[in-house]
Amino acid sequence: MAGYSTLFEALGLTDWCASAKSGGPMSMAELLAKASGKSGETGVWDMPFPSLDVLHESCGAIPRSRDLTAGLETWFLNIKDPMKLVLDPVTQPLSWAIDGALTGIVAVPWWIVIPVFMVLVQLVARSARVTALVALSLLALSLIDHYVYAMQTLAIILVCAFICILIGIPVGIAMSRSDRLRAAILPLLDMMQTLPTFVYLIPLIFLFSVTESKLYGIAIIVYAVVPVIRLTDLGIRLVDKDVLEAADAFGMSKNQKLFGVQIPLALPNIMAGVNQTIMMSLSMVVIASLVSAPGLGALVLRGIAKLELGVGIVAGLGIVILAIILDRVTKAALVRVDRAAKH
Amino acid sequence: MNNQPVPPKLSIRNLYKIFGSNPKAMLPRIKAGLGKQELLVRHQHVLGLEDINVEINAGQITVIMGLSGSGKSTLIRHLNRLIEPTSGEILLDGEDITRLSHDALRRLRQTRMSMVFQKFALLPHRTVLENTALAPTIRGEPGPGVKENARRWLERVGLKGYEENYPHQLSGGMQQRVGIARALCSEAEIMLMDEAFSALDPIIRTDMQSLLLELQRELHKTIVFITHDLDEALRLADHLVVLKDGRIVQQGEPQSIILNPADEYIENFVRDINRARVLRIRSVMAPADAATGRDRIDAGATLEDALERANGAADHIFDVAEDGRVVGTLAMTELFKALVPRHARQREG
Numbered sequence: 233m234a235g236y237s238t239l240f241e242a243l244g245l246t247d248w249c250a251s252a253k254s255g256g257p258m259s260m261a262e263l264l265a266k267a268s269g270k271s272g273e274t275g276v277w278d279m280p281f282p283s284l285d286v287l288h289e290s291c292g293a294i295p296r297s298r299d300l301t302a303g304l305e306t307w308f309l310n311i312k313d314p315m316k317l318v319l320d321p322v323t324q325p326l327s328w329a330i331d332g333a334l335t336g337i338v339a340v341p342w343w344i345v346i347p348v349f350m351v352l353v354q355l356v357a358r359s360a361r362v363t364a365l366v367a368l369s370l371l372a373l374s375l376i377d378h379y380v381y382a383m384q385t386l387a388i389i390l391v392c393a394f395i396c397i398l399i400g401i402p403v404g405i406a407m408s409r410s411d412r413l414r415a416a417i418l419p420l421l422d423m424m425q426t427l428p429t430f431v432y433l434i435p436l437i438f439l440f441s442v443t444e445s446k447l448y449g450i451a452i453i454v455y456a457v458v459p460v461i462r463l464t465d466l467g468i469r470l471v472d473k474d475v476l477e478a479a480d481a482f483g484m485s486k487n488q489k490l491f492g493v494q495i496p497l498a499l500p501n502i503m504a505g506v507n508q509t510i511m512m513s514l515s516m517v518v519i520a521s522l523v524s525a526p527g528l529g530a531l532v533l534r535g536i537a538k539l540e541l542g543v544g545i546v547a548g549l550g551i552v553i554l555a556i557i558l559d560r561v562t563k564a565a566l567v568r569v570d571r572a573a574k575h
Numbered sequence: 576m577n578n579q580p581v582p583p584k585l586s587i588r589n590l591y592k593i594f595g596s597n598p599k600a601m602l603p604r605i606k607a608g609l610g611k612q613e614l615l616v617r618h619q620h621v622l623g624l625e626d627i628n629v630e631i632n633a634g635q636i637t638v639i640m641g642l643s644g645s646g647k648s649t650l651i652r653h654l655n656r657l658i659e660p661t662s663g664e665i666l667l668d669g670e671d672i673t674r675l676s677h678d679a680l681r682r683l684r685q686t687r688m689s690m691v692f693q694k695f696a697l698l699p700h701r702t703v704l705e706n707t708a709l710a711p712t713i714r715g716e717p718g719p720g721v722k723e724n725a726r727r728w729l730e731r732v733g734l735k736g737y738e739e740n741y742p743h744q745l746s747g748g749m750q751q752r753v754g755i756a757r758a759l760c761s762e763a764e765i766m767l768m769d770e771a772f773s774a775l776d777p778i779i780r781t782d783m784q785s786l787l788l789e790l791q792r793e794l795h796k797t798i799v800f801i802t803h804d805l806d807e808a809l810r811l812a813d814h815l816v817v818l819k820d821g822r823i824v825q826q827g828e829p830q831s832i833i834l835n836p837a838d839e840y841i842e843n844f845v846r847d848i849n850r851a852r853v854l855r856i857r858s859v860m861a862p863a864d865a866a867t868g869r870d871r872i873d874a875g876a877t878l879e880d881a882l883e884r885a886n887g888a889a890d891h892i893f894d895v896a897e898d899g900r901v902v903g904t905l906a907m908t909e910l911f912k913a914l915v916p917r918h919a920r921q922r923e924g
Contacts, residue, residue, distance in 0.1 A: 474695075474696040477692070478690070478696035478698075480657055481655055481684060481689075481692075481767075482690070482757075483681040483682065483686075483713055484713050493698060497700060
């Protein structure tokens with residue numbers, strides 16, 4: 233017994249400790265201690281930190297650290313079914329959207345898809361150079377037979393980014409209007425952004441089947457929605473106070489201010505958020521290939537799993553190309569919006 | 576001059592504004608005589624305005640003057656309740672606007688009061704024409720008439736041909752012309768002008784003052800004008816209110832403030848102005864009703880005009896005429912006395 237037994241004796245808690253002394257599997261430390269045959273008194277110098285495991289040795293009523301992780305797991309398994317009952321129908325449209333986009337983009341012949349993309353890019357970015365870049369990139373990817381993979385990746389990104397914008401902008405607006413809401417949401421956003429991306433996948437795998445596309449859809453959205461929320465909030469908060477005062481002085485209603493002044497003036501920031509959201513979707517879609525997301529990420533994963541160096545690197549470079557065109561298109565759109573709003 | 580008592584358009588009564596976490600609780604202490612400094616040090620509240628009483632007459636320019644921090648911008652924002660008062664009343668045609676509901680207040684801002692800002696505050700993403708038509712657009716008035724009207728006001732302030740430009744393409748002076756056109760286009764009877772010309776170069780500022788006076792001669796709006804510039808105040812004001820530390824130090828007709836400053840603060844304020852150019856003969860003449868056949872001069876002329884007319888003769892005496900009738904006499908000796916600030920006069924006497 234480590235030196236903490238005396239402490240529990242002094243506090244008169246011996247009975248309480250003994251009452252709950254249940255077996256359970258031994259910890260690795262206990263096993264080692266047993267094997268080396270060392271037990272008994274330790275000096276002050278060797279006094280271990282009173283962590284849960286150490287205290288458990290002295291007092292069985294105190295849970296061990298592994299009970300924490302196990303408890304979390306049991307808790308999650310317990311709420312899994314009711315959660316699924318709610319989440320499954322709510323998120324089902326996401327599966328449909330992603331599956332639809334994936335089938336659709338592959339079903340339509342390439343000589344329609346590529347021109348349609350070019351027209352879209354021209355409409356969004358209004359820049360012949362960017363449109364040419366997109367055309368060249370898509371043709372290059374097609375030439376090395378990566379057309380289908382690239383299109384699958386694009387389809388997933390576009391669906392997820394669109395949903396991110398749909399969720400993110402209203403949330404950002406709500407945050408900009410209420411300091412309390414902002415204080416509540418900010419830590420959540422910080423967590424969503426810093427939590428290692430793999431961690432999202434773990435609970436999702438418990439909740440949904442790995443074959444469902446909403447599994448990675450949710451992971452991508454949770455990860456990528458953050459910048460558009462942040463920058464919508466920031467953009468609206470940065471709108472010139474003098475201009476808002478003028479809007480008030482001339483009797484604008486809240487909605488007139490929001491749609492007539494705040495959103496138009498925040499648009500450059502919102503667009504910067506959209507750009508980041510799209511880039512983050514792209515980075516997540518590669519990791520999402522671990523849970524059956526198709527596309528270039530799946531090729532990268534194959535490269536790693538089967539040590540196919542060439543496949544992995546070419547697919548990786550394909551992702552870089554997609555990243556470049558997505559970035560250039562949204563940046564060009566941003567510049568255009570910027571010019572219109574920041575007079 | 577009109578001697579009939581006309582009820583004021585706007586009247587501010589016992590207005591107090593205290594900034595801080597619990598202004599209502601501080602109010603009785605202020606009324607009991609707690610000073611601004613003590614309030615700040617002991618209770619962490621800032622006294623913005625203290626017992627303001629001003630009557631603003633229809634069709635006149637009321638200038639509220641004070642140095643920065645005197646509370647003048649706070650005061651003007653109470654008139655359309657961009658800032659809520661801690662206590663007091665603001666009566667517009669007898670109706671207390673501090674009690675208006677949210678919607679009624681918005682209607683009031685849309686229809687009865689317009690505002691011009693120091694930093695112009697134009698909407699940067701809308702054209703000059705769209706900015707000018709802001710008030711009718713907010714009111715939801717339909718299309719072509721509104722545009723036509725806005726075009727007319729832009730032409731009136733000298734901006735014809737700039738309708739489709741964006742504000743950033745215009746110079747500061749031109750942007751403020753848009754600001755004025757925007758205020759006029761709302762057709763509101765009251766115009767609040769918050770340091771409207773303070774951000775402009777001196778020459779442009781003088782131009783804008785002339786423009787405002789010219790428009791006012793035609794439109795007879797009720798204008799509340801905030802400034803820290805005494806020359807501007809004297810040029811524009813029909814009624815001048817001098818604020819210091821949130822309190823009114825003196826108010827009245829500008830000429831009488833110059834001639835009879837209430838205290839040392841006002842004296843210091845008016846000491847450096849060009850009195851010959853600001854003071855009018857009406858303010859310094861001795862009343863009389865019979866013509867003596869001497870040299871006639873108009874009551875509205877400045878002392879400088881009289882000096883010029885007298886051609887240096889120190890013993891010259893004028894008959895002062897108003898609307899063709901003699902109303903007084905002006906001896907050059909009186910004129911010279913009026914040129915010397917009161918404080919200096921007292922020192923010698």
